[in-house]
Amino acid sequence: MSKEIIVNCQGRETRVAVMENGKLVEMFLERPIEQRVVGNIYKGVVENVLPGMQAAFVNVALERNTFLYVADAVPGLDEYPEGVPKTRKRATIRELVHSGKDILVQVTKEPFGNKGARVTRHVTLPGRYVVLMPTVNHVGVSRRITEEAERERLRKIATEVKPKRMGVIVRTVATGCSPEELKQDIDFLTKLWNSIRQRSRKAKAPSLIHRDLDLVGRAIRDLLDDSVDRLVVDSVDQYQAVLDLLAATAPEFRERVFLFQQQRPIFATFGLEAELDKALKRRVWLKSGGYLVIDQTEALTAIDVNTGKYVGSTNLADTVLKTNLEAAEEIAHQLRLRNIGGIIIIDFIDMTKPDHQKQVLDQLEQAVKADKTKSAILGLTQLGLVEMTRQKVRQAIGEVLQKPCPCCDGTGYVLHEEVIGNRIEMDLAHYFRTHQDEAVLLDVNPIVAAVLIGTGGSNLERLEAETGRHIYVRGNADRTLEDWAIVLAGNSDMVEKVALPVEVGDVLSLRLESVHQGKAKDAIARKDGFVIQVDQAASLVGQKVLVEVTRTFRTYAKGRLSGEFIDVNR
Secondary structure, X not given: OOEXXXXXXXXXXXXXXXXXXXXXXXXXXXXXXXXXXXXXXXXXXXXXXXXXXXXEEEEOOOOOOEEEXXXXXXXXHHHOOOOOOOOOOOOOXXXXXXXXXXXXXXXXXXXXXXXXXXXXXXXXXXXXXXEEEOOOOOEEEOOOOOOHHHHHHHHHHXXXXXXXXXXXXXXXXHOOOOHHHHHHHHHHHHHHHHHHHHHHHHOOOOEEEEOOOOHHHHHHHHOOOOOOOEEEEOOHHHHHHHHHHHHHHOHHHHXXXXXXXXXXXXXXXXXXXXXXXXXXXXXXEOOOOXXXXXXXXXXXEEEEEEOOOOOOOOOHHHHHHHHHHHHHHHHHHHHHHHOOOEEEEEEOOOOOOXXXXXXXXXXXXXXXXXXOOOEEEEEEOOXXXXXEEEOOOOOOHHHHHOOOOOOOOOOOOOOOHHHHHHHHHHHXXXXXXXXOOOEEEEEEOHHHHHHHHOHHHHHHHHHHHHHOXXXXXXXXXXXXXXXXXXXXXXXHHHHHHHHOOOOOOOEEEEEOOEEOOOOOOOEEEEEOOEEEEXXXXXXXXXXXXXXXXEEEOOOEEEEEEEEEEEXXXX
């Protein structure tokens, strides 16, 4: 399997992409104004203790207070409160912390939505080969190291070289490492921890004590191993910084680092921009013709599997099985690519055979093994849904690259124009009951304007008859469907003069916006939002032309191309 890391540092953000066999599998992004906080260590102040939740809120000078759960509030052995049993099960949040107390915490989860970051008092310092745990006396070895003899060798070395009363976890990349390499890594992290503690004693809370590596540094530390064929960087300065970092930590990988020197952007060259666009869509097509629909909510992520265009060639059961097996593989890929965490519910196509169900679950289990983020597949529910969880550490890619729609508030839906038109009519009726204006000019979205006017102006005539007032409607493409306003109210002559900005005989320089929906040969232009239908001009849409007004109506005007109709001064 070929594996590449692509680093894009040109522009306003830094992006790191991981590719396996030419396919994008992971994406990391960091903006200067939105630097990640996971891994950072702060000296914070406990502000609120919540016994009912067995948690506390800690002020570390971030936008929102951080959340400290009781299991994460248990301090190191040296800082344990006197008289409190040194067991998590018996200690309460009130015994461990109190309001106004200064404590050293590390961020473990990024803030999500309206929730602040999650923190812990159990600091971990990741290095190249090990993770140092200064507050826990424990030795562990990565589960991804499967050879038992190598696990025991590394465990023995780590036990011998680690500081007393501290713990270490040996990382996967440490496979084959010598005792000297492990000791060097542990010694460096120990010095770092001593420096952090020293700065913490002098610092005033709340304040940042230690910042984790930037995105490129973390990629070198966490992603670069023997499985990576090359790391490509598009910045000369960053390229040199990577070489310098590797010279100090892993010189054997320097020859795998390359500087991208083409004129075309690096992500476009590797086809990553198109892959990112796909990762933001609800629908994901499978090679067979089936597809997934991925819907993320605050509570969970729901994934639906459909056969789509795939009809199979033998029988229904085999068609369903093939689609579900392909879907299981793609679901694992999408969870990793989109960095979806939390509860995940998968609705595979119904399978009647138990062995087919087992095959699909086995396929899903096997597929998620490539993902470093911890997942747990809980099996099938009574309704035939697959339940699983994936650890949630950082924001999903959709949350990083997108923001809620200002029109629909993130729901993905807006009100139907007929509903909006009805609401406007009711608001107008109320307005006229409390105001004596003879006429009003409405500024609305063009789609809503069409609803208010009706076919041939029929609805507007009805509305005027019911209210006894003159109503003028102006379409404004800059307004959203639900956005509208009365922009002018008063006597009829004044409002009409503004609402009908053209007269018969006027020659206007206008840009043709679109083809008329009802008459394919005519075009639509606008003067101050007022619609002008231009005869026989559909072929010139997009151009600026001279139009002579031939007729005017309450809601629109008609015109024709005038003389040398192309506006040479455009």
